[in-house]
Amino acid sequence: EIVNWTCKLEKHRTKSGYYHWVLKKAFLYLLISVEILPLFGYNSIATWIMELFSDDKNGIDTMLSCMFSDYNLAFFCNLILAAALVGRSIELLQLKGIYTYIWERSRARTKREMALIFKSVKRSFNIGYNYAKLQTYLCIVITISLFCPLITIFGMFFMVVKFTVDKFLMVWRTSPCGSFNANTHYTSAYF
16 A cells, blocks of 8 residues: 555556556565565564664574574465465455445435446556565565475465456456556566
């Protein structure tokens, strides 16, 4: 949501330019907060900066010693499994759209307004953010599979569930996206 808000404040001229910048910012944010920091055993950037500038000389040794511990590898396996089961089911429910619909419906006064609210509930499929999430989880699976081959099974399960949910959302629940320029897809392939 923070990435979407900052990109909306930038006032992009085209929708495809907006999705392109959402892709870049969301991938960088998710890569740092979901893969890099937990891989080194940190839960926030603030703890990493405090450890980096502390007087303790064993900080870097401690950071590198817990990099590929069994606990971290189990954490990433659980993360991918939870993203496939819990995350996709919550996205399938589209709770934000339901809450928006209920709020707008309670504020409507005429039948014409209610009909317009029903038509406006369909949101566009945010391709930039969905690309970024997909690439982050794919990056986690590829990186961790070198040390824990079990994560590839969970990663494949995640890809199948994500493909099925996204296909359903794109066909039945969202409005047509329109055309995109090639930069969004090129950047996605480049990451």
